[in-house]
Amino acid sequence: MLLPDGLRTPALVVDLDRLEVNLARMAAGAAAGGFALRPHAKTHKCLQVGSRQLAAGAVGLTVATVAEAEVFAEICDDLFIAYPLWADAARGARLRALRDRVRLSVGVDSADGAAALARHVGPGLDVLVEIDSGHHRTGVAPEQAGEVAAAAARAGLAVRGVFTFPGHSYAPGAGAPAAHDEAHALAAAAAALHAVGLDALIRSGGSTPSIGHIAAGTVTEARPGVYVFGDAQQIELGAMGADQVALAAVGTVVHRGPEKVVLDAGSKVLGADRPAWAAGFGYVPAHPEARVIALAEHHATLRWPGELPSLGSPLAVVPNHVCNAVNLADELLLTRAGRVIEVWPVAARGANT
């Protein structure tokens, strides 16, 4: 990834060629795998990326919040909020306004949640029941999906299927077993819906580390997010190569010490994510042996074996978790061959409600 000259650092830089390759490869993979693609927009939060995903054949977009849906409704007419939303009067009004603009579906994982959606949004809202396939965050056990679905149907909601996030794919070697768990959980949940007289037309899954392991026929839709840019986690997990990563934070070397440099891109730029299995707080393409051993808000401390870069030189660091890094930025600088050719606003930055 070539860096533009004269950047005002720190800045997030995107290699447009690599982004386009990533979009095309995932679209081809979904077509070959026989499932529809509904990419998660929480990673990029940019209308320009969402539009390119739709142009590449995505059936719609996934978002995490009502506020993200409000942003992406501008470019997409089929949105899924993959979250067990709790509806009150105010959120209900926002969801009704969204329904007037786009085809909308939302997640649900409890009878109480379904009742609140029915009360505050109204009957006929499309819902998918969230199930836990092993990540143990939200979602019910697959065998309980029928109970939640039946309650949702009784409340007047339109049950369209089931979804899961196999987030336990985020560990070394865990992509294939997580895809296996996902397939079994979706099948069990679909059977549980069938047992109460409901069809799981949609069986939605997918995460970037597990999507390459999806077996034919187990998933009807997938919701990968990170694949558009990649990040240091995907490199360490082996889910993407370093030469596929399309986004980096560019900082300036402000300090040098023995086997050490400090950059002006800290946790307010890279995000502070660090899973226990990660080698550091990011990946340094120009010197993969370097390790980001500490982050402060405006400092990244790198252990740097060998000859140090000079003070004032620009240096790129790939964040551990690109979704959180993008959410810290107001804009992305799009480059081709090391020149900034466009600036894309992070339109849904901070859209958490």
Next chain:
Amino acid sequence: MLLPDGLRTPALVVDLDRLEVNLARMAAGAAAGGFALRPHAKTHKCLQVGSRQLAAGAVGLTVATVAEAEVFAEICDDLFIAYPLWADAARGARLRALRDRVRLSVGVDSADGAAALARHVGPGLDVLVEIDSGHHRTGVAPEQAGEVAAAAARAGLAVRGVFTFPGHSYAPGAGAPAAHDEAHALAAAAAALHAVGLDALIRSGGSTPSIGHIAAGTVTEARPGVYVFGDAQQIELGAMGADQVALAAVGTVVHRGPEKVVLDAGSKVLGADRPAWAAGFGYVPAHPEARVIALAEHHATLRWPGELPSLGSPLAVVPNHVCNAVNLADELLLTRAGRVIEVWPVAARGANT
């Protein structure tokens, strides 16, 4: 801390009574300790908080970046950028524009950095030499401060003193020893300046966990930041009581499981900071036995012993590191007695350059 009803969650809520007590207490502590206060604005990034700090007697404000200085120049005429800035032509032009508006001083920790400042900003710029008192981030060893100061003076800069961030105070029991290290390092650096014929009029230190341990006469100015709000780290370090913490993220309970609840305030609201010694990703005032055991972007998973809060109920979590949480928000909701009375924009959010 009383929570307002009907919040659109997640949201950052500030208890204004507690904030005012924190401001007054730190001002009184500085007066009693015989040092000036130059609070770090990177914590709050709000003009309203900065104005209150100045009204309480602060001699000026500290910031981390040129962009933060550009924001706070609106309300403060004496700013210190406590960072070893690398000046290029563009940053130099911004610093010159700032110098025309306010009394400005900046950090420097290398002869090359001093030369770049002199070249791009011009002679006479006030600088403080950064020294390393044990945190091992940026700054030179105290005995090397004379060398950097002499180079800065030869380049035409006005050396006003020395500064350090005793960041190694951020560990259990480390506040007092870090203040001791800070005092010794500042004294040694001042002696090193004296040896090259320069005076360290300013000896600047201070962090929230160490400031209560500053010995008389060792520091002329202190730059605490976090004390205005406090956070879960300060509670765990014993630097602030839970009843002094003035800011919390309020989320909604969206999922319940065995000994578990999930909130809609994740790492895009709380920040992902978690030092090794922390009990979790935040502190739950309503139920201190609860532990935030996992964060995803839009989920906080809490292990919750005892009776669970109901689905849809609001719940406050104090972030581990308030500076990063504030930087994720567009606004803070100011409350008194559980009612929102004002909304303050986070004016310097994302001001990283």
